[in-house]
Every structure is written in C-alpha cells, then in structure tokens.
Amino acid sequence: MKGKDLVNIGIFSAIYFVIVFIVAMMGTIPIFLPMLAVIVPILGGIPFMLFLTRVNKFGMIWIMSVIMGALMLLTGMSWQPLVVSVVTGLLAELVYKSGNYKSAAKAVLTNGVFSLWIGGNYLPLFFAAEKYWASRQNFGQDYIDAVNKLMPTWMCPVLFAAAFICGVIGGLLGRKLMKKHFVKAGIA
Amino acid sequence: MTGIFTADAENRGLVLDPRTKLAVMITLVVFALGNTGSDIAAVRYATIALCALPMVLLFTAKKYKKSAAAGLIYGLMKAAEILLVPKASGAVLSLIGVCCLVFVRLLPGLIMGAYMLSATTVSEFIAAMHRMHVPVQITIPMSVMFRFFPTVLEEFSAINTAMKMREIRIGGRNSGKFIEYRLVPLMVCSVNIGGELSAAALTRGLGTKVKRTNICKIGFHIQDAAVLVLTAAPYVLWILGLTGVVK
Numbered sequence: 092m093k094g095k096d097l098v099n100i101g102i103f104s105a106i107y108f109v110i111v112f113i114v115a116m117m118g119t120i121p122i123f124l125p126m127l128a129v130i131v132p133i134l135g136g137i138p139f140m141l142f143l144t145r146v147n148k149f150g151m152i153w154i155m156s157v158i159m160g161a162l163m164l165l166t167g168m169s170w171q172p173l174v175v176s177v178v179t180g181l182l183a184e185l186v187y188k189s190g191n192y193k194s195a196a197k198a199v200l201t202n203g204v205f206s207l208w209i210g211g212n213y214l215p216l217f218f219a220a221e222k223y224w225a226s227r228q229n230f231g232q233d234y235i236d237a238v239n240k241l242m243p244t245w246m247c248p249v250l251f252a253a254a255f256i257c258g259v260i261g262g263l264l265g266r267k268l269m270k271k272h273f274v275k276a277g278i279a
Numbered sequence: 280m281t282g283i284f285t286a287d288a289e290n291r292g293l294v295l296d297p298r299t300k301l302a303v304m305i306t307l308v309v310f311a312l313g314n315t316g317s318d319i320a321a322v323r324y325a326t327i328a329l330c331a332l333p334m335v336l337l338f339t340a341k342k343y344k345k346s347a348a349a350g351l352i353y354g355l356m357k358a359a360e361i362l363l364v365p366k367a368s369g370a371v372l373s374l375i376g377v378c379c380l381v382f383v384r385l386l387p388g389l390i391m392g393a394y395m396l397s398a399t400t401v402s403e404f405i406a407a408m409h410r411m412h413v414p415v416q417i418t419i420p421m422s423v424m425f426r427f428f429p430t431v432l433e434e435f436s437a438i439n440t441a442m443k444m445r446e447i448r449i450g451g452r453n454s455g456k457f458i459e460y461r462l463v464p465l466m467v468c469s470v471n472i473g474g475e476l477s478a479a480a481l482t483r484g485l486g487t488k489v490k491r492t493n494i495c496k497i498g499f500h501i502q503d504a505a506v507l508v509l510t511a512a513p514y515v516l517w518i519l520g521l522t523g524v525v526k
Contacts, residue, residue, distance in 0.1 A: 092416065094485040095477045101423025102473040106466065108424070109431050124381070137462050141470070154416055158424070161417070165395060167388025169308045215312050216381065272463050278470050 092148050100151055103142035104158050110134050111159075111209075125246070128213070128254040132206035136261020139205065140269055141278075143187065143198045152187060152205065156180020159208055168212050175211030179204060199262035206258030210251035217247045291398055293339040297407035299503040299510075300395045303332060304388065306510045311387045316513070319520035325513040327357075330387040332509060333394050340398040349390045356382045401425045402495035409493060419485055423476060430472060431465070438464050 114130045146152060160176030163169070183205040190197030309315050311330050316322040330353065337346035360379040401422055408418045438461055446452045447460050484491060499507075519525045 094419070094480055097416065097419040097485070098423050098473060098477040098480050101420035102427055102469055102476065104420060105424040105427040105431050106469055109428070109435070134458065134462070138466055141466055150416065154420060157417060158420055161421075164304070164308070165392060167304065167308070167312075167385070167390070167392035169312050169388065170305070215308075215384075268459060268463060273467070276467060278467060 092150060096145075096148060096151060097154075099142070099145050100155050100158070103138055103145075104155050106138040107135050107142075107155070108159070108162060110138070125213075125250060125253075128209050128250045129257050131209050132202070132254050132258035133261040133264060135206065136202045136258065136263075136265040137268055138265075139202050140198060140262060140265030141273060143201060144269070144273075146187065147192045149184065149188060152184040152201065153177075153180040156183065156205060156208055160211070163212060169215040171214035172208060172211035175214065176208035179207040179211075182207075195266065199259055199266060202262035202265065203255045203258035206254045206261070207251060209254045210247075213247060213250050217244060291340050293336070293502055294500075295336070295398075295506060296497050296499050296503050297395075297399050297403050298411065298497075299499070299506055300391075300399065301407070303329075303336075303506060303510050304391050304395065306513060307333070307388045307391050310513045312384045314384070316517040316520060319517065319525070321516045321525045322513055322520055325516050329509065329513055332506070333387055333391040336398070336506075337390065337394045340394060342394075342397060345393065345397075349386070349393075353383075353386050353390070356386065400495070402493060403497055406493045406495045406497050410497070415491075419480075423480070427469075427472075427476070431469065434468050434472075435461070435465055 111131055114127055114134070117126070117130075142155070143152075156176045157173070157180055160173035160180075163172035163176075183201045186204050187194075187197055187201040307329060310317075310322070310326045317326070331350075334346050334350040334353070337349060356379060359375060360383050363375055404425070405418055405422050408421070442448065442460050445460075447456050449457055516525060
C-alpha cells in the first residue's frame, strides 16, 4: 500500500463520516435513533462505491472500517463499534477480494457487509441493559416493562439486518449514480 | 463540526496530554455507558464525579457556553432519572425512561468527545498515536481525514447554496433530486482535491519508508496526574467493591 492509497482512504473516510455525523445529528431525537441503521448505509453507499473503484490492494476497506470504529470511540460511542468494525471490515475486505477487487456484484455485497459496523453503535444500549436494571430495581417492574417495550432485545439483530439490507440497497444506488455520473466524468 | 481538531494552541487554557483524554474517554465508556459496577454504591458516586469531569474540562478550554449547556442538560436528565422516573407511569414513563436510559449514559461520553475534538490539535493527536505505536496505515488516513473535514464542509455549503438557487431543496420543486445533486458534485470535487492532497502528502514524506518525526511536544504534567487519579478512582473502587472492602 502506497501513500496515495492511504490518502484516498482518508478522503473517503472523511466524506463517509460527514454523512454519518449529519445523520447522527437527527439521531438525537430518540425516535430517529434506529433510523441511523437505515439512512447511513443508503447514503454512505454512494461515496463507498466510488471508493471501491480505487481499492485494489488488500487492507484498504479494512483500514477504513477500523477508522470508523475508532472515530466512534473518539466521539464517545463506546468501544463495541470498534470491535465490530474490525471484524466486519475484514469480512467486507474478504468479500471484495473474492471478486479480485473488480466484481460489481461483489462490490454491492461489500457495502452491505461494511455497513454492519453501524449496528455496533447500538450494542452498548442493549449490552449492559441487565446491569442497568439490576441497579434500578427500585424503579419497579413498570419501568422495566415500559422501556423494554420500546427497546426490546430482538431489536438488536434486526438493526444489524437492517444495516446489511440497506447497505445492499445503498450499493445498488451508488452503482446507479456511478454509471450515470462518474464513469462519464472519467473519475470512476 | 468545523471545530474538529482545530484547537487554538495558544489560547485554550489547561493543556492535557491526548493520551490522558483517551483514558478519560475509555473510563467514561466503561462506567457511564457500560454501567460497570453500578451495583456498588461507591462506584456509582465515583461515576457521577467522573461524568462531571468533561464539563469541567470544557470549561477550562474556555468553551463556557458549551460547558454550561452540557452541564444543564446532563443535570436535568440525571435529576429526571432520579426524581421523575420512580413516580411516572404509562406512556410518560416509557418516554422519560428511554430518554434517560439513552441520554444519561451517552451524554458524558459525547461531551468528552466534543472536548477532545475541540481542545486537541491534529499534530498532538498524531504524535500521541505515534507514541502508542499505532501503525502508519491508520495514522496517515486519519490525519488526511482531519485535514479534509473543513474542506468537505466548505464545499458542501457552497454546493448547498448553488442547489438552493436551483430550487433543489426539501420542499422545493425538485426535492427528489435533493441528495443526488448534492453528493455527486461533492464527491467529484473531493476526488480532485484528493489528487492535490496526495501530491502535497508526498512532499511531506508520507510515501517513504523512513521514520517520520513530529515537532509537537506532548507529555504528562501535573494536570494529567490529577485527571488520571480521578479516572483511576472508579476502577479502584470497583475492585475494592468486588473484594467486598467497600459497598
């Protein structure tokens, strides 16, 4: 991997993170919080598909994924996203590598797998839930039931699945835009 | 967002080592967000003290308004959690309960993140990463990224203005093209700027195998020691709590 590749990773990570950041701003309204797993993979798919046209060496997707996880730690979203992004980044890398860094169908799938890291952001909210209840027994069963109704545990895998499916949709959208604009402009 | 790692190095008050800030962040994540040891009363109190730390730090960095706003929101949320939640019922309970569950735990970490980004320079951050032996494959993209954030935002606001003039906005005549007509030009110009950045990076020796140097001085001082002691407190109390010394 040369300096140019590393600079490319930095640039596309910046664009991707700006999208994450703008969408996360909407997430401060609790109802929109789960929507992160839907909107980010779709919008992020557009720059990510362009990024993939510049990937031809092992590790570039992985590094971008690790950087996303590290940024989540830096901005206070806990360490779980970092752990998830290290694993899903490697998986995404392997998926794209299996298509020799060229296959268009694999690229769409790669965006789906890559997007899984967004699900990691929700883990701290589900993970420590039991400990949280244990120290708040005095709030009563009413409270626990009420919150569980809004944040049931089965939501967790659903959010991961949503991230994957929307990642594939975002990948297709990205491909469409790439054919329409970037190939013509000669930058894809 | 424009404030990411663009600290005014001369005029920012108390200077902490980036590694100290990282330690505070990780501790906040473990105790405030992760609720580690929250069944031990002493750890709970230490965690509350720890949660106040980011606001104090923001204050020392001369971000008075931000600090006050953060303190107010956190105070209200924590008070609501302690006072309102046990009394509420039904739909109100669900709403307040979820707000508290999410915000009381997330907020301290987010405030610390805001502090870390606004009171650290890119050089300091990279120097700290270097000292922690993070590989260049991670540090170079990250430094490019931080350098690039202000550019992306500047370009984005210019594109936004242009598209508004063409009635391409939410609620405008062409709202269907809202996203496409913003993201596509943004990426085209980013790619071009990226080419220039690559050339600039080469002149700074990013492409070579030699070990890079950094003139930025970082190190631990008295203020770091004070913050680190406070950071270590919850861990010590937690261990003491597990062994049954304190409750």
